[in-house]
Amino acid sequence: MSFIECYEPEYVRNFMTQYPDSPLYIRKVWKNEIRLSLMLTEPESCEAVLNDARAFDLQLTYRPAEENAAELSARDAIVNQVILSTLTLPDLTPELSLYAIGILLSRASKMPGRDGDILARLTTLPQALADHAKKGTLQAQFAQLPPVPQLARHLATLLGSFTFDWSILPESPRKTSLPLQMPLLALHDANSEALVQQQLQAQWQTTWQQHFATAPWMMRNWLIYRVYHEVIGQADGADYCPLVCDFYLIRTLISFMDAGWFSAATGGYFRPFCGV
Numbered sequence: 001m002s003f004i005e006c007y008e009p010e011y012v013r014n015f016m017t018q019y020p021d022s023p024l025y026i027r028k029v030w031k032n033e034i035r036l037s038l039m040l041t042e043p044e045s046c047e048a049v050l051n052d053a054r055a056f057d058l059q060l061t062y063r064p065a066e067e068n069a070a071e072l073s074a075r076d077a078i079v080n081q082v083i084l085s086t087l088t089l090p091d092l093t094p095e096l097s098l099y100a101i102g103i104l105l106s107r108a109s110k111m112p113g114r115d116g117d118i119l120a121r122l123t124t125l126p127q128a129l130a131d132h133a134k135k136g137t138l139q140a141q142f143a144q145l146p147p148v149p150q151l152a153r154h155l156a157t158l159l160g161s162f163t164f165d166w167s168i169l170p171e172s173p174r175k176t177s178l179p180l181q182m183p184l185l186a187l188h189d190a191n192s193e194a195l196v197q198q199q200l201q202a203q204w205q206t207t208w209q210q211h212f213a214t215a216p217w218m219m220r221n222w223l224i225y226r227v228y229h230e231v232i233g234q235a236d237g238a239d240y241c242p243l244v245c246d247f248y249l250i251r252t253l254i255s256f257m258d259a260g261w262f263s264a265a266t267g268g269y270f271r272p273f274c275g276v
Contacts, residue, residue, distance in 0.1 A: 005060060007035050087224050100133070101237075101240065104126070109236045153194075181256070
């Protein structure tokens with residue numbers, strides 16, 4: 001009988017201790033690897049992932065291989081791992097981390113193949129990005145990126161067309177007005193959309209400083225969860241753009257919230273992430 005590696009993050013262990021029979025528990029199984037995780041469809045599982053700076057401390061065990069499982073290729077596993085390593089680089093904002101991942105995937109696409117030399121070169125990419133971040137060149141390049149207002153407007157329009165389960169949000173005056181306000185995002189003309197984008201950008205900076213800067217692992221953990229849970233990086237990152245879009249949609253939604261939603265007592269920090 002052959003055995004394969006099984007990864008269990010701290011957030012799974014803690015959550016299953018409290019909810020041992022939870023249907024949110026999930027096993028992601030391949031011929032050569034098993035990843036244990038949770039579905040983020042309830043505030044409690046979101047809190048387990050987001051509210052612990054050590055949520056992704058991994059426990060490694062070995063389990064019997066499952067014959068009928070698909071195989072995770074060595075290249076896909078390595079690209080996924082280097083993305084995870086990039087997300088753990090210190091002192092990077094979520095936006096800068098996503099930019100760094102884009103650079104990493106671009107470089108990976110220029111190194112096609114699955115032989116040992118190529119795979120070894122792929123593993124060096126996070127350190128190269130870390131060196132650029134330490135020198136400040138990564139931040140300088142990111143700051144020079146031109147705005148893409150058309151994409152921002154498209155995302156706002158998309159957000160306005162979504163259907164949300166507003167009942168999961170904690171009680172707040174905005175809980176009543178927000179469901180009426182969100183559909184209007186799909187109706188703005190170009191000028192009013194530009195103004196809304198400026199307001200949302202300013203509000204996000206305020207919200208980040210007030211509620212996330214002291215716990216930066218929250219947004220980072222969500223990104224790590226998505227990359228770990230969905231094994232992002234397969235096909236050299238075809239799943240990268242949806243991740244970026246989801247991040248900015250969540251950021252926009254959070255920017256619409258009022259301070260009352262960010263109470264630890266209500267779990268307001270975690271509810272916007274449910275199901276995303």
